Amino acid sequence: MSAADPTGAQLLVVIDPAARRVDGESTRIARDVLCAGAVAKICLPNGPEEVARAVARRGRRRTVVIxxxxxxxxxxxxLHRRRELAVAPLAWVPVGALPAVSVARVLGVPLSAVAAARAVLDGAERRLGLLADDSDGVVLGGLWVPAGATHRNTPGPPAAGARRGRAPAAAEAGPAGSGGNGGGGAGHQSWWSPAARTARTALTMLSGPGGRHPLPSCTRLRVEADGVLLADLDRPVGRVAVSAVEGLAEVVVQQRSGDEPVRARARAVTVSGPDFRYRADNRIRGPVRTRTWTAHPEAWRLTLPRA
Structure with missing residues (x-):
């Protein structure tokens, strides 16, 4: 624990075991920066149960995840399941290689351990939106249905809760030498890269620009936005993407490559049909037969760089 700093900041620093294994040096640097600038209680949990106990005993400390x-x-x-998310300030130092830290890119959290740790100490708190599903799960970075193959060039969904309410990101093929996607070949940007954070880009990627990212095999899905039917089982759907934008859930339905996407904003989006999987925050989830995502504006508090 460091000496008390002049700002009176108190932190609970939860260091994930995977971070210690994958990049011990970055983890140590982040811890040292935080301890030098604030009163920091360090937690080295060995599993989810220990994380839950530490967070439950955080008191007035701001929780920092490494x-x-x-x-x-x-x-x-x-915190969402405990109904404490809105009142629990959080900060994050991403540690890991892309795509394991892809959510950091859309939230605006620096990928450098030093820069992220300094942002924890010197940044500003912002309230961000998210999507919550009917099984008490949360989505921070957007989702698509169906999940599709886990191929390195598969584009991702629009991203939920992008900074300043900007529309979400989608995967985009870039020029040679552009940012990678954590395993993709040269010339392919991550779908959360800054160049891919506009609604226009999201729509372009959904339709597979130039045939570089074709839609997966069509499936039959029923899609409703606040009870309004956007797609039904009688017509195959290529992809459904959902993200949190300006306090609402934005849904984009692509029937087939070349078709004009159908898009809407609603408080809740329901997708149903034969067993399907979906990709949320770069993780495949399901199978399920129906799932409803509800937008929660300003649902959580995250410290981000002031710039």
């Missing part, structure tokens, strides 16, 4: 997307989602999901 780890990948799953580590952050574990804490956010825990």
């Amino acid at each position: 780890g990948d997307d799953r580590a952050l989602l574990r804490v956010v999901g825990l």
